[in-house]
Every structure is written in structure tokens, then in C-alpha cells.
Amino acid sequence: MFDSRTVGSENLPRSLLACKHCGAELSSSNETDEGFCCRGCAGAYTLVQGLGLESYYGRRSVDASARRLRPEEEEEQSYDFSAHVERNDQGESTLNLMVEGIQCAACVWLIESLLAKNPAVAWARVNMTTRRLVVRWREREAGEILAPILRVGYRLVPFDPVKLGLDTGKHERELLISMAVAGFAAGNVMLFSVSVWAGHFSVMDGPTRNLMHWLSAFALVAVAYCIRPFARSAWAALSKGRTNMDVPITLGVLLASAMSLAETIRGGEDVYFDSAITLLFFLLIGRYLDSRARGRARSAAEHLLTLDAVAVTVLDEKGGRRLVPPAQVAPGAVVLVAAGERIGVDGCILAGRSDVDTSVISGETVPTVVDVGERVFAGMVNLSTPLKVTVTEVGERTLLAEIVRMMEVAEQGRAHHVALADRVARWYAPVVHCAALLTFVGWVGLGALSWQPALMNAVAVLIITCPCALALAVPVVQVIASGRLLRQGVLLKSATALERLAEIDTVVFDKTGTITLGKPRLEPSSNALFSNGTSSPWNEADLCEAASLAAASRHPLARSLVAAAPSVKVRDDVREEPGCGLYAEGLRLGSRSWIGLPDEDQTLGPELWLDRPGQPPVRFSFTDTLRDDAALVIARLRAQGLAVELLSGDRAVTVAQVAGQLGITTWQANLTPAGKVARLEALKAEGRKTLMVGDGLNDAPALAAAWVSASPSSAVDVSRTAADVVFQGGRLSPVLEVLDVAQRSRRLVGQNFLLALGYNVFTVPLAVAGLVIPMIAAIAMSTSSLLVIANALRLARRKTG
Amino acid sequence: MNSLLMLIPVALVLGGLGLAAFLWALKSGQFDDLDGAANRILFDDDPQDKDTLSERKASP
Numbered sequence: 084m085f086d087s088r089t090v091g092s093e094n095l096p097r098s099l100l101a102c103k104h105c106g107a108e109l110s111s112s113n114e115t116d117e118g119f120c121c122r123g124c125a126g127a128y129t130l131v132q133g134l135g136l137e138s139y140y141g142r143r144s145v146d147a148s149a150r151r152l153r154p155e156e157e158e159e160q161s162y163d164f165s166a167h168v169e170r171n172d173q174g175e176s177t178l179n180l181m182v183e184g185i186q187c188a189a190c191v192w193l194i195e196s197l198l199a200k201n202p203a204v205a206w207a208r209v210n211m212t213t214r215r216l217v218v219r220w221r222e223r224e225a226g227e228i229l230a231p232i233l234r235v236g237y238r239l240v241p242f243d244p245v246k247l248g249l250d251t252g253k254h255e256r257e258l259l260i261s262m263a264v265a266g267f268a269a270g271n272v273m274l275f276s277v278s279v280w281a282g283h284f285s286v287m288d289g290p291t292r293n294l295m296h297w298l299s300a301f302a303l304v305a306v307a308y309c310i311r312p313f314a315r316s317a318w319a320a321l322s323k324g325r326t327n328m329d330v331p332i333t334l335g336v337l338l339a340s341a342m343s344l345a346e347t348i349r350g351g352e353d354v355y356f357d358s359a360i361t362l363l364f365f366l367l368i369g370r371y372l373d374s375r376a377r378g379r380a381r382s383a384a385e386h387l388l389t390l391d392a393v394a395v396t397v398l399d400e401k402g403g404r405r406l407v408p409p410a411q412v413a414p415g416a417v418v419l420v421a422a423g424e425r426i427g428v429d430g431c432i433l434a435g436r437s438d439v440d441t442s443v444i445s446g447e448t449v450p451t452v453v454d455v456g457e458r459v460f461a462g463m464v465n466l467s468t469p470l471k472v473t474v475t476e477v478g479e480r481t482l483l484a485e486i487v488r489m490m491e492v493a494e495q496g497r498a499h500h501v502a503l504a505d506r507v508a509r510w511y512a513p514v515v516h517c518a519a520l521l522t523f524v525g526w527v528g529l530g531a532l533s534w535q536p537a538l539m540n541a542v543a544v545l546i547i548t549c550p551c552a553l554a555l556a557v558p559v560v561q562v563i564a565s566g567r568l569l570r571q572g573v574l575l576k577s578a579t580a581l582e583r584l585a586e587i588d589t590v591v592f593d594k595t596g597t598i599t600l601g602k603p604r605l606e607p608s609s610n611a612l613f614s615n616g617t618s619s620p621w622n623e624a625d626l627c628e629a630a631s632l633a634a635a636s637r638h639p640l641a642r643s644l645v646a647a648a649p650s651v652k653v654r655d656d657v658r659e660e661p662g663c664g665l666y667a668e669g670l671r672l673g674s675r676s677w678i679g680l681p682d683e684d685q686t687l688g689p690e691l692w693l694d695r696p697g698q699p700p701v702r703f704s705f706t707d708t709l710r711d712d713a714a715l716v717i718a719r720l721r722a723q724g725l726a727v728e729l730l731s732g733d734r735a736v737t738v739a740q741v742a743g744q745l746g747i748t749t750w751q752a753n754l755t756p757a758g759k760v761a762r763l764e765a766l767k768a769e770g771r772k773t774l775m776v777g778d779g780l781n782d783a784p785a786l787a788a789a790w791v792s793a794s795p796s797s798a799v800d801v802s803r804t805a806a807d808v809v810f811q812g813g814r815l816s817p818v819l820e821v822l823d824v825a826q827r828s829r830r831l832v833g834q835n836f837l838l839a840l841g842y843n844v845f846t847v848p849l850a851v852a853g854l855v856i857p858m859i860a861a862i863a864m865s866t867s868s869l870l871v872i873a874n875a876l877r878l879a880r881r882k883t884g
Numbered sequence: 885m886n887s888l889l890m891l892i893p894v895a896l897v898l899g900g901l902g903l904a905a906f907l908w909a910l911k912s913g914q915f916d917d918l919d920g921a922a923n924r925i926l927f928d929d930d931p932q933d934k935d936t937l938s939e940r941k942a943s944p
Contacts, residue, residue, distance in 0.1 A: 188923030211920030259910060267903040271896060298892060 103140070104128045105152045105236065127152075127235045134231075136196050143189035152184050152236040164225035167241035175205060178225055180216045182209065183238040190237075197231045204228060215242075258371045261309040265364040268305030269357070273861075275299045276357040280858045289350065296347040299356040306340050309363045312370060328508040328550050331515045335545035336362060342542050345535075353539065358546050358860045365551045365868045373558035373578075395427040396420075398471070412474055420470045423637050426463045428474045429482055431456060435470040436661040438638055439463045442595050442779065449603070449689040450638060452662030462780050462799060466637045467661045486801060489756060489784040502579050503832060504557045511550060519544045522851045530853075540853040546860050547850040548843055552867040556835035559875040564828045567879055572796075572811035573821050580807035582832075583791040584825035586772050590720050590818075591763065591785075593777030594731035594741055597795065598713050600813065601778075603639055603689055603705035605647040621693070621701045627651050629693045629703065632665045632672045640691050640705055641665070641672075669696045707737070709744065716815040717745045723822075726771070730759050732781050759785035776818060778802055793818060824878075831878055835871045842867040 104124035119125040131137055169177045185191065191209045198207035198218060206219040216239070220228050229239055275295045282292060310333060317329035336359045343354040395412055396419045397405050404419065412418065412428055420426050426439070438450040441463050450466055453459055459472060460482040476482075519541045526537035565575045575581065595601050621629075630648035633641035635657035645651070657667045664673015671678060671694040678692040678700050693701040720727055729750035731738045738752035751762060759777075763785055766773050775782070775789030778798030786792035786805040794806035803809050810817035846863050849855050909915065 188920070188926065191920060191923065192927045209920065210917040211923065212917045256910065260907060263903055263906050263910075267899055271899050274895065275892075 104131075123236070130231060130234055131193070131197075134197065134200050136193060139189050139193045142187075142192070144187050152186070152190075164229065164239075164241055168225050175219050175221055176225070177217065177219045178229075178241060180218070180229075180239045180241050182214050182216050182232075183240070184236060185209070185211065185214050193235070194232055194237065197235065198228070201228060201231075255371070255374050258312060258367060258374055261312065262364065262367040262371050264305050265309040265360060265367055268302050268309075269361045269364040272299045272302045272357045272360055276857065276861065283856075283858075292352075293347070293350055296343075296354050296356075299354060300344060300347055302356040302360045303340055303344065306336060306359055306363065309360075309367060310336055313363075313366065326509070326512045327505065328512065328554055331512050331545065332362075332366060332549055332554075334516075335542070335549045339542050339546050342539060346539070353857055355542065355546060355857050355860065358857060358864065361861060362546065362549050362551055362864060365864070366554050369555040369558045372562045375562070414474050414476065416474045418472045418474055420465045420472055422465055422468055424465055426459050426465055426470075426472065427461055428472065429458070429460050429476040430472040430474045431458055433471040433473045435468055437468045437470050438466040438662055440466055440639065442601055449640070454662070466639070467659055486756060486780055486783050489760065491787075492784075502557070503582055504553070507553065507836065508550070511553070515545065515548045515550075518548065518847065518851065525851075526853065536853070540850070543853070543855045543860060544847065544850040547846045547855060547863065549864070550839070551864055552839035552842065552871045553836065555868055555871050556839055556875075557832055559872050560828050560831045560835065560878060563875055563879045564824050568821060568824055571817065571820060573817045574796075574809040574811075575807070575821075576809060577807040580791055581825045581828050583772075583807070584774065584822055585829035587725070587774045587790060587822075589726040589728065589766060589771045589773040591728045591730055591766070591773050591775045591789065592717075592747075593759075593775075593779060593782045593785075594729060594733055594738055595707065596778040596797065597776055597782075598729065598741060598745070598815070599707040599709050601797075602708060603643050604708045605643050606704045606706055621703060625693055625701045626703075628670065628695070629672050629691070629701075632657050632667060632670060632693075633691075635659065636665055640689055640703075643705060644691065644703060664691070670694070707741075709741070710813060710815045712814050712816050714745050716819055717747065719819055720822075721746075728762075730754055730762055730785070732756075732759075732779070756781045756784050760788045763788045774818075774822075777806075793821070827878060831875055835874055838870055838874065839867055 101118075102120035102124050103118045104127050105120060119128065128137075131139060164178060167178060171177070182194065185194075188211065191211050194209050194216065195207050198204045201220070203223045204218060204220045207216065208218075209216045218228065232239060275298050279292055279295050313329045313336075314333045316327065317333040320327040320330060339355040339359045343356050343359070346352075346354050395407055397407050397412060398417045398419050399405065417433060418428055418430065422437070432453055432455050434455060436452070436454045439453050439459060440450045441460075453470075458475070459470075462482075522544050523534075523537050523541035526532045526540055527534055530537070532540075561578070561581060564581055568575060577583075592598050626644070626648045630645050630651040631654045633644040634651065634653040636642070636659055654667050657665050659665050660673070660677070662674075663677040664671060666672070672691055675690065675692055678694045680692065680700060689705040691703045691705075693703070717727055726749070727747055729738065729742050729745075729747045731741075731750070731752050732754050733752060735752035738750055742748070742750040751758070754762070759782065763773060763775065767788075767790075772790040775786050775792040776794070777783075777786055777792070778795050780799050780801055782794075783799075783801045783805045786794065786802055791808070792806045793808040793810060794802045796803070796809050796811040798806070798809075808821055810821070842863060846855065846859075849859070
């Protein structure tokens with residue numbers, strides 16, 4: 084909320100120059116008329132205004148980091164929704180969708196209002212937290228109902244609510260209900276216990292105390308209900324011959340309850356019903372927080388994945404077009420890939436010649452030319468002309484599946500990280516059990532007590548040592564840390580990511596798309612060096628002329644030329660020769676060989692040549708821009724004593740240049756995905772713990788092989804799946820932030836463990852000596868838990884330094 | 885002592901009511917969309933939203 088507000092106010096002075104619909108900055112090159120950046124936005128604005136919903140524009144706060152609300156300019160890329168529609172007996176259809184593009188509450192209002200305007204819609208509701216839309220309607224087709232939302236610019240992806248997160252939701256709900264029951268029972272039992280304790284100091288006759296004990300015994304029902312999550316986990320561990328935190332918990336609570344019941348029947352003085360149920364209550368809080376933090380990270384990751392499920396356009400024999408999910412395309416089918424579209428399948432080109440952006444696969448910034456008969460892979464982006472592709476591989480045999488297999492292999496090789504809490508539990512549980520057993524044996528053997536009071540003392544030891552604060556120490560810190568990171572656009576996908584991040588000593592970066600933005604930018608004229616004087620440095624007039632041609636193309640080099648000369652009039656007569664360049668009336672803009680110059684060594688990086696009749700050709704050279712704060716982030720990392728490396732699939736010259744700019748001394752170029760993994764394995768063999776930051780498909784196996792990994796949210800889905808941390812925005816500084824939070828979390832967890840253990844050191848001797856009465860047990864337990872939580876909260880309060 | 889016999893059941897029943905109310909709220913999805921609910925109260929000044937509201941009540 085805070086972020087979007089600051090961004091909104093920052094935008095205010097520029098609002099005159101922003102597109103009325105999507106809020107993108109306007110420049111004379113993309114302005115159509117009346118303050119819109121494109122026809123799609125103008126259409127969307129008219130639609131919204133026509134329905135009387137224009138107050139939306141006044142209410143919303145534009146979040147600059149989010150996807151712009153810009154409709155597709157081409158024919159609507161409508162997804163085939165029919166497969167996901169559920170119909171009931173009354174003829175009502177229901178559809179669950181994920182919505183991309185929701186920025187603020189006004190978007191929720193706009194979507195619901197757009198749907199409500201349609202009389203066929205019976206019910207529509209957007210969940211702002213999960214960004215999901217449920218819509219019910221009668222009699223119409225799904226596409227017709229949802230068309231207005233698509234035209235305004237939101238992207239919709241249907242999903243199956245049963246498949247997505249049903250079991251995690253069920254588990255979480257069970258924990259929450261158990262927590263509520265335990266809280267209720269703990270509160271009421273404590274009421275009786277306090278009166279019994281008060282009775283120690285004044286006079287409470289035996290029968291009254293017994294009545295109180297019997298009343299407290301109703302906690303047994305709650306204990307029986309609430310202990311299930313712990314008992315299940317303890318049983319699972321024991322049956323595998325291991326022990327975990329849940330074993331002493333289950334044992335302690337069950338023993339305490341049983342002994343208390345026996346004492347109550349006998350009319351004894353000390354019962355532990357209150358301790359047993361309060362303990363469960365605190366533990367369930369920890370469990371619930373833990374599961375919630377994990378569930379939230381997971382659902383966000385699923386959200387990212389589902390949104391990328393793009394449909395593929397399949398051509399059938401009659402020339403008809405169908406939109407099909409990539410998984411359902413059969414080998415041999417012909418797929419049409421429009422210019423600007425991502426290729427969804429592996430295949431051979433049947434017709435067409437085009438430039439494709441392969442950066443996702445090879446890490447190279449400059450597009451490659453593909454022709455009939457050549458192979459293309461899922462994930463590449465078709466840039467210049469439509470292609471017809473014959474599908475050769477599907478499912479298991481695609482390049483993507485190959486990469487996924489490499490990832491799995493790498494993941495198996497990854498040293499299995501044992502969560503800190505589990506490592507503590509490994510020695511804590513046996514110690515606790517021994518202490519309780521020794522107490523019992525000691526009192527029976529030496530203290531000449533009968534077995535019943537001796538067992539009560541042993542139970543007191545179990546209750547006192549029950550790892551209540553220990554079980555809270557990690558989850559509370561984790562929840563606060565991940566909440567704090569989430570607000571800054573960093574998503575923790577793995578529960579142990581923070582612990583692993585705190586241990587790293589080496590950071591390995593990918594180049595294209597990670598250190599750099601993966602977009603070429605025009606170099607200033609003075610930098611446009613040339614080898615043999617065949618061209619002269621360009622001037623403004625050259626640039627304008629070149630940009631007037633380039634405006635007609637989607638090629639990244641052409642795009643960046645246009646970006647450098649925004650106020651240029653677009654020519655109408657431009658033709659594109661795929662893989663070569665653009666031409667119009669004797670003007671030519673394109674590759675060196677196409678212009679007819681000798682093909683020299685290509686060490687100078689990406690370039691475009693402008694050829695005009697009667698003038699020497701002019702060269703425009705490009706570089707891949709670094710992320711704004713790349714140099715700063717790398718300098719800071721080094722200042723923290725971390726080794727920084729650069730691994731890239733790009734050409735050595737480019738990588739060397741980037742490494743030089745950033746002061747990175749260890750770098751490797753021309754690496755295949757396997758090469759990157761090999762380098763990480765080598766680092767591991769040296770005993771180093773690496774953080775891998777990468778975004779491409781070629782980085783995915785390396786991300787899986789690293790000790791811990793991070794991806795920008797612009798990364799391909801496979802990489803985001805492999806990464807432990809996903810960060811948003813165009814900056815690299817979240818890497819620093821997440822390392823900082825990880826280190827502080829580790830400190831806090833350590834302090835929390837010390838606090839919790841300190842309490843035990845103090846109280847266990849008392850319990851062994853048989854001096855602990857239920858009141859002391861209750862006070863000691865609650866105080867240590869509260870202290871641990873209060874200590875963890877410090878993480879949320881401290882400002883970013 | 886007599887007052888205790890009355891007060892204890894009263895306390896239990898009141899607490900039980902609170903628990904039941906919470907469990908009901910949980911089951912009926914009151915906690916599903918906390919962000920949306922916080923902003924939704926600001927929407928209802930528009931006539932077309934009332935249609936959705938009335939229909940919302942009609943369906944579960």
C-alpha cells in the first residue's frame with residue numbers, strides 16, 4: 084500500500100503526459116490522439132466510459148512496478164475457457180480465474196462492475212488477496228462474458244480450484260480450528276487453575292479443589308482433539324526410527340493429561356490440565372504461522388506459473404485455427420506463431436523466415452535468424468514475421484523437459500539442508516527423555532518415593548522442557564521476515580531459504596536478464612568505433628532517418644533505436660526482410676552483410692547499419708544495459724566479504740566488457756547449461772556455499788544445483804520454479820535486502836534458542852528436584868514463549884538501514 | 885459457593901459461543917479475503933454495485 088502511494092504521488096506531476104488508460108508515459112512517437120498510447124487503450128477507455136465506470140481512473144493508484152493495464156493490440160488472444168467451465172443443474176455456469184493486472188482496490192471494483200453490467204452474470208467476486216475471480220452466469224458463452232475484462236487489459240487464466248492448494252488449505256484450516264479450540268479450552272481451564280492456585284494461599288477445602296479439578300478435566304476433550312497434528316508427525320518420525328520435536332511434545336502432553344486425570348480421581352493436589360492445553364495452544368500458534376507462511380509463498384509461486392500457461396494456435400487441415408494448451412498439441416501438428424508471440428512448442432519451421440529471440444535458452448541478447456527447416460524451441464520469442472512450425476517433440480522429449488531433467492539431477496546432488504529447528508530437535512529430544520527418565524528412576528531408587536509422585540516429578544520435567552519456545556523460535560522469525568520481504572516484492576519460496584542464505588560465501592550471477600536488463604540500448608555516437616573507416620559516426624539526422632524505418636519492426640535493436648529517437652514520424656512504406664533488415668525507397672537498415680559490407684569479425688557486439696543512396700553507410704552499435712544498481716550491489720556484496728562470479732552463455736567479448744564494468748574478476752563465457760552446473764559443482768567441491776542468481780532457461784539447472792538461488796520475477800517459469808527466492812522490479816538490490824534479512828533472522832533465531840534454553844537450564848533442576856508446582860510450570864512456559872515472540876518482533880520494527 | 889455453580893457454566897457457555905462464532909466465521913469464508921474486505925466498504929456509493937450486492941446475498 085505504502086509503495087503504490089509513493090509511486091502514485093510521484094506520477095502526479097507527469098500525469099498530463101501519461102496514457103489516460105494504462106498510465107504509461109507518453110511520447111510523441113507512441114501517442115495516437117487525445118492522450119492514449121495505443122488504440123487498445125483508447126478502446127478500453129471508451130468502453131469503461133460508455134458503461135459509466137470512468138470514476139475508476141480517479142480512484143486507482145497506479146503501481147509502477149506492476150504490469151501495465153494495456154490491452155492486446157492485435158486480435159484478442161482469447162483463451163479457450165470452455166474446458167474449465169462447470170455447469171450445474173439450474174443451467175448456471177461457474178468459472179474460476181486468476182487475474183493478472185490487479186493493482187489496487189479500484190481494479191477489483193472495476194472488474195466486478197464490468198461483469199455486473201451484463202444481465203447474464205449472476206454473481207462475480209474478486210478475491211483481492213489471492214487475485215482470483217469467481218464468476219457465475221446463465222446461458223451465455225464464457226468468452227462473451229469475459230470479453231469486457233480482457234478488452235480493458237486484464238489477463239485471465241482459468242484454473243481448477245480443486246487441484247490448486249486444496250490439501251494445504253485443508254491442513255491449514257485444521258490447524259486453525261485446533262488452535263481456536265485449544266485457545267478456548269486453555270482460557271477456561273486457566274480460570275479454574277488460577278482459583279486453585281489462589282487457594283494455596285488462602286483456604287480452599289478439599290472438595291472445592293476437587294470440583295475445580297474435575298471441571299478442568301474437560302480440557303481432556305480439547306487435548307484429544309488438538310494433539311492430532313503433533314501425534315501424527317511424532318508417529319511418522321518414530322515409525323521411521325527417528326525422533327523429532329513432536330515426540331517429546333506428544334509424550335509430555337499425553338503423560339501429563341493421563342497423570343492429571345489419575346490425580347483427580349485420587350483427589351490429589353497437583354494437576355497439569357492447564358499446562359497441557361496451554362502448551363498445545365502455543366505450539367499450534369507456531370505451527371499455524373509456519374504453515375501459513377509456506378502456503379502463501381507456494382500459492383504466489385503457483386500463481387506465477389499458471390499465468391504463463393499460454394495457449395498455442397494450431398492450424399487444422401481446413402485452415403481453421405484452434406487455441407490449445409501446449410500440453411495437448413500432438414507431434415506433427417502445425418502451429419502458427421504470430422510475430423511477437425512466444426513459441427510454445429519444440430519444432431521445425433515449415434514456412435516463414437524470421438528473427439527469434441533465444442535469450443531464454445542461450446542467454447544471448449542478439450536475436451538469431453531462423454529459416455525453413457531449422458529448429459526452434461519452446462520459450463523463444465518470434466520477432467519479425469509469422470512462422471508456421473511443425474511440432475516435432477512434445478512432453479518428455481522437448482528441450483524444456485531436458486532442462487527439467489538436468490534440474491532434477493542437480494537437485495539430488497544438492498546437499499540436503501536440515502532445518503535448524505530439526506537439528507536442535509535431534510539432540511534435544513533424547514536429552515529431554517533421559518532427564519525425565521532419570522528423574523523417575525532417581526526418585527524411586529534413591530528418594531524412596533512411591534512410583535506415583537515420582538512419575539509426577541518426571542511429568543513435570545517433561546512439561547517444563549517441552550519445546551514450546553523452541554517451536555516458536557523459528558516460525559515466528561520466519562513469518563515476520565517473509566512478511567517484511569513480501570512487502571518489498573521479495574518472495575521466499577522455500578521454508579529453509581533464509582537459513583541457507585545466511586550461510587553463503589559466494590554469489591554467482593548470470594549476465595543476460597540478471598545483471599543486465601536483457602535489452603540492447605543504442606550507444607552514443609562517440610562510442611561507435613569502426614575498424615576501417617567504412618562508416619562515419621552517426622548524427623541526429625541519421626538517427627531520425629533510421630528510426631523512421633525501425634519503428635515498423637519488433638526487432639529489439641530496432642526498438643531501442645526508436646526509443647533513442649522518440650519524436651520521429653513513422654514511415655508507412657517500410658518492408659521487413661526477416662533476418663536481414665528493413666527497407667523503403669532505397670533506404671536500408673539492417674545487418675552488415677545485407678548492406679553489402681565485408682563480413683568482418685563480429686567482436687564489436689550487436690550493430691545495425693543504415694545505407695542511403697550516395698552516402699557512406701552509418702553504423703549504430705548497441706550494448707545490453709546493466710540494471711541500474713548492478714555496480715552498487717556487486718560492490719556491496721564484495722564489501723561484505725563475498726566472492727562474486729559471472730557465468731554467461733553469451734560471447735566472451737560481451738561478458739568481459741560487463742565483468743570489467745562491474746569489477747568482477749572471475750567470469751566465464753560461452754557456457755552451456757551443463758557448463759554452469761559444472762562450475763557450481765566445482766565451487767561446492769571447494770567447500771563453498773553459493774547463491775546463484777539467474778533468470779534464463781539455461782540457468783535453471785544451475786539454480787537447482789546451487790546452495791540457494793534467486794530469480795527476478797521477469798525470469799522464465801522454470802527458473803522461478805527452481806529458485807528459492809523470487810524478487811520483483813527492475814533493480815538488483817533485493818538480493819542485498821534478502822541477504823541482510825537472512826543474517827538478521829539467523830541472529831534472532833539464535834537469540835531465541837538461547838532464551839528458550841536458558842529458561843530450561845533454570846527450571847529443569849527445580850523440576851527434577853520435585854519443586855515445580857503447576858503454577859510455576861504455567862508461568863515459566865508462557866513467559867518464555869512471550870519473550871521469544873517479542874524478540875522476533877524486533878525484526879519487523881527496525882527500519883531498513 | 886452457590887454463585888460458583890452458576891458462574892462456571894455461564895463462563896463456559898459464553899466462551900463456547902465465542903468459539904462457535906469463530907468456527908462459523910472460518911467455515912463461511914470470512915477470513916478468505918482480508919485485503920479486499922478492507923477496501924470493499926469504500927465501493928458502495930455506486931448504483932450498479934447494489935445489483936451485485938443484492939445478487940450476492942441470493943447466492944451462497
